[in-house]
Amino acid sequence: MMTMESLAEIYRTFAKREASGISPTYEAYAYSVAESGTLLELLLQLPSGKQQPNLLFAATRHVIGLPDHGEDFSQHVLRAWEEIMPVVLSRSTQTNEPGRCACFLPAFAQIEGPLSILEVGASAGLCLLPDLYGYDYGQSVLAPARPDGPIFPCKASAQTPLPQAHPQIAWRAGLDLNPLDVGKEEDMSWLKTLVWPEQKARRTRLEAAIEIAKSHPPRVVTGDLIAQTEALASEAPYGTRLVIFHTAVLNYVSPETRKEFAVLVKDLGAEWLANESVRTLPDVAPASILEAHPGAFVLSRNGRAIACTGPHGQFVEWL
Numbered sequence: 606m607m608t609m610e611s612l613a614e615i616y617r618t619f620a621k622r623e624a625s626g627i628s629p630t631y632e633a634y635a636y637s638v639a640e641s642g643t644l645l646e647l648l649l650q651l652p653s654g655k656q657q658p659n660l661l662f663a664a665t666r667h668v669i670g671l672p673d674h675g676e677d678f679s680q681h682v683l684r685a686w687e688e689i690m691p692v693v694l695s696r697s698t699q700t701n702e703p704g705r706c707a708c709f710l711p712a713f714a715q716i717e718g719p720l721s722i723l724e725v726g727a728s729a730g731l732c733l734l735p736d737l738y739g740y741d742y743g744q745s746v747l748a749p750a751r752p753d754g755p756i757f758p759c760k761a762s763a764q765t766p767l768p769q770a771h772p773q774i775a776w777r778a779g780l781d782l783n784p785l786d787v788g789k790e791e792d793m794s795w796l797k798t799l800v801w802p803e804q805k806a807r808r809t810r811l812e813a814a815i816e817i818a819k820s821h822p823p824r825v826v827t828g829d830l831i832a833q834t835e836a837l838a839s840e841a842p843y844g845t846r847l848v849i850f851h852t853a854v855l856n857y858v859s860p861e862t863r864k865e866f867a868v869l870v871k872d873l874g875a876e877w878l879a880n881e882s883v884r885t886l887p888d889v890a891p892a893s894i895l896e897a898h899p900g901a902f903v904l905s906r907n908g909r910a911i912a913c914t915g916p917h918g919q920f921v922e923w924l
C-alpha cells in the first residue's frame with residue numbers, strides 16, 4: 606500500500622532520475638511536493654494511477670498556468686486544489702509526439718504500398734499523418750507534402766535507408782482508450798501542457814502538427830488495442846497493405862497483454878511496426894542496445910529490431 610513516505614520517494618526519484626538536467630522547473634516541483642505532507646495526503650486519496658508527478662504538474666499548469674517559483678509549487682497547488690483535482694481525475698498523460706514519424710518513415714517506405722496504416726494508442730492521431738510532414742535527416746531532407754508543413758529534425762545514421770518520397774497511404778485510422786480531438790481547443794490545450802516547460806522545440810513541433818491536423822483531421826476511434834484492433838483493421842480497403850503500428854504505448858499494458866497483442870497482429874496478417882522503449886519489448890531489443898542506449902526506443906518490424914531511435918524522434922540508427 607502506498608504511504609506518504611513512499612509517495613514522497615516517488616516524487617524525489619522523479620526529480621533525480623527524470624527531471625534533473627532536463628527540466629529544472631519539474632525538478633523543483635517534484636522536490637516541493639515531496640516536502641509537503643498536506644499535498645501528499647491529498648494525493649493519497651486519489652486512485653493510484655492519478656498520483657504521479659507528470660499528471661499533477663500538467664493539471665496544475667493547465668489550471669493556473671506555470672508557477673514560476675518551483676519551490677512554492679505545493680502552495681500554488683493547495684490553493685487551487687478544488688480546480689486541479691477534477692483535471693487530474695478526468696485527464697491522463699497521453700503526450701502525442703509527431704516527431705516520432707521521422708523514425709517510422711524509412712520503415713513505411715520499405716513496405717510495398719499503397720498502405721493502410723492503423724495506429725493503436727494514437728492519442729490525437731498526429732502520428733497518423735507521416736506523409737504530411739517534412740524531415741531533415743541531416744544527410745538529406747524530405748520536403749513536407751504542403752509547402753507550409755513543418756520539417757522535423759532527426760539525425761539519421763549513414764546506414765538508415767532514407768526514403769526519397771513519402772509513402773502512399775490509402776487509408777488511415779487510429780485507436781485509443783481516450784482519443785483527443787484536434788478540433789477541440791480544450792483537448793489541444795491539454796496536449797500542449799503535457800510537454801515539459803523547457804522542451805520548447807517539442808512544443809513548436811506539436812503546435813505545427815496540430816495546425817496541419819486541423820485541416821486533415823485524423824480519425825481516431827475509441828477502443829482498446831486488444832478488443833478493437835481486429836474490427837478497425839477490417840475496414841482497410843482491399844488491395845492495400847495493412848500496417849499496424851504504435852509508439853510509446855505498450856508500456857501502458859501488462860507484459861502478458863503485449864504478447865497477446867503481438868499474436869493478434871500476426872493472426873491478422875498485418876505488417877507490425879513497433880517503436881517502444883527498450884525495456885517495453887525486451888525480447889525484441891538486442892542486449893547491445895539496452896547497454897549502449899538505456900533510454901532509447903527500438904523500432905521493430907514483425908518482432909525483429911530494425912533501428913534504435915530517439916524517444917521523441919531525435920535520431921534513427923538503422924541496425
Ligand SMILES: C[S@@+](CC[C@H](N)C(=O)[O-])C[C@H]1O[C@@H](n2cnc3c(N)ncnc32)[C@H](O)[C@@H]1O
Nearest residue numbers: 699700701702726728781782783829830852857
Ligand atoms: C504516451 S501516449 C502516445 C501517443 C502516440 N502513440 C505518440 O507516440 O505520440 C499513449 C497512448 O496510448 C493510449 N493507450 C494506453 N493503453 C491503451 C489501450 N489498452 N488501448 C488503446 N490505447 C491505449 C493512451 O490513451 C495514450 O493516448
